Amino acid sequence: MDVRDSITDAVRSVLADLGVDPLPTTVQLERPGNPDHGDWSTNVALASAKAAGRNPRELGTQLAECLLAAPPAHVVGVEVAGPGFVNFHLADSWLHEVLADVVAAGVDGWARHDDGVGTRVIVEFVSANPTGPLHAGHGRGACYGDSVARLYDRCGYDVVREFYINDRGLQMQNFAASLAARVAGRDVPEDGYHGQYIDDWAAEMVAETSDGTGDGPGGAADPMEWGYARALASHRSVLESLSIDFDSWFSERSMIASGAIDATLADLQAVGAVYEEGGAVWLRSTDHGDDKDRVLFKSDGEPTYLMPDVAYHRDKFGRADRLVNVFGADHHGYVARMHAAMALLGHDPAELEIAITQLVSLQRDGREVRLSKRTGEMVELAEVVDEVGADAARFTYLLLSVDSPQTFDLDLVASQVNENPVFYVQYAHARIHQIVRRADEEGFGRGALADADLSLLSHPRELQVLRALHELPDIVERACREQAPHQVTTWVRDLASSFHGFYHDCRVLGEGIEPPLTVARLWLVEGARIGLAVALDLLGVGAPTEMWREDQAGEQSEGERV
Structure with a gap:
């Protein structure tokens, strides 16, 4: 038994003997900030005094006297401090019991919980467009999402790690056009992707699918499909190097083929959650806290990026009890609209939790290294892992809360010194x-x-x-x-x-x-x-x-x- 349980049981028993009614539903125990004040402290006398019609200090004194007369296991001193805090001093034996418990439980059992048994959770993270390698900024969300999943697993949840592949739309078309241009020896279009990886991958595509001229025995590859596969292979490789293995890679295209998008729209229409205006189909997201209604289908009949996302989350709720999304810093506005969409579909928005990771400032030699995928100056996540190692990268990305901006000092992280x-x-x-x-x-x-x-x-x-x-x-x-x-x-x-x-x-x-x-x-x-x-x-x-x-x-x- 945890020593806190024996203390709280004794406190409740004494309060009952002292005629305190109603008894507190919980007895809070905290570690005093000053070790001289004991090992544990409770404010239960303060919390119970008003309802019991007692003076907090007097109630605390009575509580301490009774507990000291028949102390719980390991308790060697009880004293009242301030307006009614009760402090407990324990013999070192309680910590020796802790050591015995740790050793008995071992690595598999210590700090393992069963809170989540029977609850299914999908943790979706990374979900980068398959239009290029993952950059160093993606590393933060990747490491965070995987560790969140590990925590859920440690606490008994049934966890699925999922990568949502945004494999349709304008960005995919621009990516394919960029590869096609470099294969043909032309400049990349202005709205295309300009990183060095485009040149490298274009050369790979030619080498893999032809005799070097683009029309040899292997034939010409489809830039869209070849580039899609190459980008996903790049993502998988660097994520696996960080010990991040996804259980599911969910394709946006699959929802077009399965009819999931049409089915989601039908569900929304059935509950009056959408309306038509100006030839477009709108989601009534303001009904649930969004700052404006959102377009689901444009006037030309094409879905916006939001419609497949709503369908995807509808699908996830069919597979899990709780959803966790990990998104980048540019997705703040996304939270309200997605919560609204889930509420309109009949789900509790609280069951969709969205973490927004703040920006990473990567530094080398005291100077910032930019992370832009579009400028050709990006630092790939694979480069970071190669330079500092997978362990150092993961630990560093997890040093701070993800809602705080982070500076990643490559020089320090790669060093073998205590300051690292x-x-x-x-x-x-x-x-x-x-x-x-x-x-x-x-x-x-x-x-x-x-x-x-x-x-x-x-x-x-x-x-x-x-x-x-x-x-x-x-x-x-x-x-x-x-x-x-x-x-x-x-x-x-x-x-x-x-x-x-x-x-x-x-x-x-x-x-x-x-x-x-x-x-x-x-x-x-x-x-x-x-x-x-x-x-x-x-x-x-x-x-x-x-x-x-x-x-x-x-x-x-x-x-x-x-």
Whole structure:
């Protein structure tokens, strides 16, 4: 049982004995900002006093006295602070129980929840037009969406990762025209795509489909279909290099062929959600909070980009209970119209959650590198991964909340120094394995956890690591609920810092360290390994067992001490 459960059960029992009516539905426990104020604190006396007709401070005092007379497990002190806060001081034994729980659960079980069992979720992300390679800006949404899906999976949801392929419309036509122009040796049209990749792909198309003249044995390829396939192959390749694997690649074209768009329009017409004006078909999106009604079909009968999107979301709701979309910074206006469309189709708009990722400023040598796909100056996501590595790229993209602009410093991210956050975290995991290897070399085994004297773990550095491990289940649950994987990134950085502090101040092996303490600390090291492994997996980042660090002179050294 989590120590908080025993405390809250005892609090409710004492409140009942004190005649508090009604009893609070929940008893909130929080960590005091100042460790001198205890391990846990509750405002339950403040929250209950008014309804009970009591003075908050007096109620808090009575509560503390009763709890201290028959304290819950591990509680060694209870005191009242301020207007009625009740603070609990616990013996270190509660943290030793945490370590036992972490080890028993292991990587597969610690910080795993069942909140979402039976609930289907589709996380749609990236969904870039198949008109060129993914650029560095796409990396943020890609890594974010995949980690959100990992969090949902950790919390018991049935998750599908989906890539929506915008494979029809004007941009696809411009892309095909751009390839065709370069194959024929002409300049790209003004409204076409001008990146170097157009020249490269045009050359590939000629080489693959002809004898070099465009009309050889292989015949001439259709620029639209060849380019479509080439772009998707490029997307798949770089995403897989980041350990991002989609369960579904959903084609916009498929809805034309299946009649899904016509069926969606019929559903909207059946509920009076559309009307005709000026020869166009309009969605009554203002009925549900949009700032204006939106055109679904233009006067020439062609659907706008919105109509297939509405049909696509109708299809997704037929396959899932909850939808999560990850879009770029230019999609703010999209949120209200899509929520309105889903409401008009009879769905709860709250079941469609849309995250908007803010812009990434990519820097190299202290200068910004532009991310424009149209200017030919873009930096491809594949280049970023090649330069800094997949782990460093993913971790960096997940450092901040996606609703904050981000500066991605390529020089720092590629460095093997403590100032590089991903290196600092992974180095903690490598250090753990170095400690275990050294222990094995010296003939020290952990033995059975039941035989270890965990009460020897009393150093502030040791307890700090254990407190961090206790926090992880709450962090995972909240990060999932708020779709905020950066909270896991923050937590794992804190754990790494705590572990490095422990490593510096608390020797595991060596002269003066008694064997029982070595064993206890080896179990602490194992707990830290489990926490790091869980968090790094949620971030899609590897957990290396060996690493090298650059010293101040730029030389590499493992620099280990245990």
